Amino acid sequence: MKFDVAIVGAGPAGSWLARELAKNNISVVLFERSPVIGEPNFSSAGSPAYTVERFRLPPASVAARWDILRINGPTTTFSWRYDTPIGVVFDFRELKVLLLKEAEKMGAIIKLGSTVENVKILNDYSEIYVKSEKEAYRAKVVVDASGPSGVIATRLGMRKAIPIKPSVGLEIIAETPQAPIDVFRTLDFYFGRVWVPHGYGWIFPMMKPCVKIGVGVFQLARYGGGPRLEDFLNELIKRVPYLSGHHIVETHGGMLYGMGIRHHVFKNVIAIGDAADQVNPLGGEGIRHALQSAEFARDVILDAIAKNDLARLEQYDIRWRKYIGWRWWKCRILAQFFYHHFSDSMHDNFVRAVSKITAQEIFDALFEYKIWPSIHARLFKRHTGY
Ligand SMILES: Cc1cc2nc3c(=O)[nH]c(=O)nc-3n(C[C@H](O)[C@H](O)[C@H](O)COP(=O)(O)OP(=O)(O)OC[C@H]3O[C@@H](n4cnc5c(N)ncnc54)[C@H](O)[C@@H]3O)c2cc1C
DSSP, X not given: OEEEEEEEOOSHHHHHHHHHHHHTTOOEEEEESOSSTTOOOOOOXXXXXXXXXXXXXXXXXXXXXXXXXXXXXXXXXXXXXXXXXXXXXXXXHHHHHHHHHHHHHTTOEEXXXXXXXXXXXXXXXXXXXETTOSSOEEEEEEEEOOGGGOXXXXXXXXXXXXXXXXXEEEXXXXXXXXXXXXXXXXXXXXXXXXXXXXXXXXXXXXXXXXXEEEEEETTGGGGTTOOOHHHHHHHHHHHSGXXXXXXXXXXXXXXXXXXXXXXXXXXXXXXXXXXXXXXXXXXXXXXXXXXXXXXXXXXXHHHHHHTTOGGGGGHHHHHHHHHXXXXXXXXXXXXXXXXXXXXXXXXXXXXXXXXXXXXXXXXXXXXXXXXXXXXXXXXXXXXXXX
């Protein structure tokens, strides 16, 4: 019942961190409230291809590779082609299953069906209380990787109590026998109110003949009780001809919060991934950043334990803030404009404008958040001649 590190949540962040710490001979216990390994399976899980090598992810977790990126406005469409597959779509469930298996092989203790309810911070360790278990677990360091619920971070006041305006997504995995072959190598986005008001739709490739079809709305609660994600999803399916005759394999969804985190570290507790609102606010990309935060956490935990000085955990906060810089803040402002204020004609103008930028520039804008140098500079050039 005594460990160096206790991790709450077996999402990508928690599973990856468990593997990495166990690999470094740290005793780790990981609690996951789902009784089924790999569940909940909710993410579209699109990412740049380099994520796989960068974080040494199991290659078998990749469901599809894409080398075409397509953006659709209400009446406009444009696609970019890459010389090699520049991105991947993970089988989100498989990603977690494989990471957990690797973690277990390295010596981590994985406890499924274990809901952490409370953490009590004592002098040089913490007690972790799991639902329906009488005895508490003890660990020198506790990592909150519990996703949007941020169960420990919220309880300790490290982040605001759940904000009332989460962004929400609904997705199906469907077999699409009529889809043209290019669909299985294309990351496809749908912007504009005719597609999804105050959000966007997507079709991501999986292993043929499956695709992920989803809709997400930015801060749904802003728009009263009106919008229904199911309606938007059905509308998207109706408007894309090759989706007729699709067969639903699975339906799932989830929530995203943003900017509620106040402190990433509190005494011997660290919050990583979505528990620390580390998902990018513009498009909702979170896996790569959850893994990055887990990597920072791994480094500071190894250092703090080696030097027997838990105050060194504070370095995590500094590293994360340096990593995001002003990018998340800028993306959030852009998201307000894009999802809240843009009309359909503005979305069409947006697609026309970005059609002038190169394949590398659109990739950098969507995945490296280099929004100003690419889109802005081009628009400026177009309108001023400079
Ligand atoms: C619809 C949707 C589509 C998305 N699409 C993409 C995408 O295309 N690309 C991308 O990069 N990101 C995407 N994201 C975001 C991405 O999935 C998340 O950022 C990522 O999963 C965060 O990982 P995490 O490990 O921090 O948290 P999570 O994946 O949320 O994992 C948290 C885990 O903690 C467990 N847990 C919660 N509370 C407790 C508790 N009390 N005790 C024990 N366990 C607990 C949960 O069951 C869960 O397994 C999407 C998100 C949604 C909702």
